[in-house]
Amino acid sequence: NLNHSWKYYSQKMSPKNNLIWMDLEMTGLNYKKDRIMEIACIITDDKLNVISTSQDYIINQPDDLLLGMNEWCVKTHSETGLTEASRKSSLTESVVEEELLKFLQKHVAEKECPLAGNSVYMDKLFLLEYMPRLAEYLHYRIVDVSTVKELCRRWNSSIYWKAPPKKLTHRALDDILESIEELKYYRQFMFTSNS
Incomplete structure (x- = not known):
C-alpha cells in the first residue's frame, strides 16, 4: 500500500523527531542569581545526525558577577578563556535569545521538539529565567543523556565503563x-532497532 508506506516514511523522517541540543555555561548553578555566559545549539535528526549548528554565543556579564563566581567557575571559566570572552562581549541575553529563536524557527516548529543535552534540566531552568521566549518554543519534554548514563551504570555497568571518556572542555x-557522541554510544549498545 503506497499510501501506508508514505505515511510510515514521513513519520520516520518527520522534523517532529528532531532534537534541539543546547548547552549553557553559567556563572554558577543558582538560576535566581547566576547568569548565562555562553550558549549554543545544534539540531539533530532522530538518528543523531547533525542538521544545523548555531553560532556559539558569548554573553556579556558584569565584573561584579564574574568576580563573585564560586571557586570551580572561577578556575574553569578562566582556563577556558570564557571569563575574559564574556567581559569583552557586547551581546546581551535578549539579543542572543532573539538570534536563537530565529535559528530554531528555520528548523523546527514551535513546541514540537524536545531539548536535549547532559543534565539539561539545569539549562532549562536558566532558559526559563533569562530566555523565556526561547524556553517556550521548546517541547515540554527533555532528552537527558545523563539519565541514560545513570541507568546504564545501574543496569549494564560493562557498557557504562566502556563509554568513551569525556573531554570536559566546558x-x-x-x-x-x-553529548551527541555519548548518546550515539548508548544508542548503539543499549537500544536495539528493527529499522
Missing part, C-alpha cells in the same frame, strides 16, 4: 558534540 559547542 565550552558550549564542544560539550553539545560530546
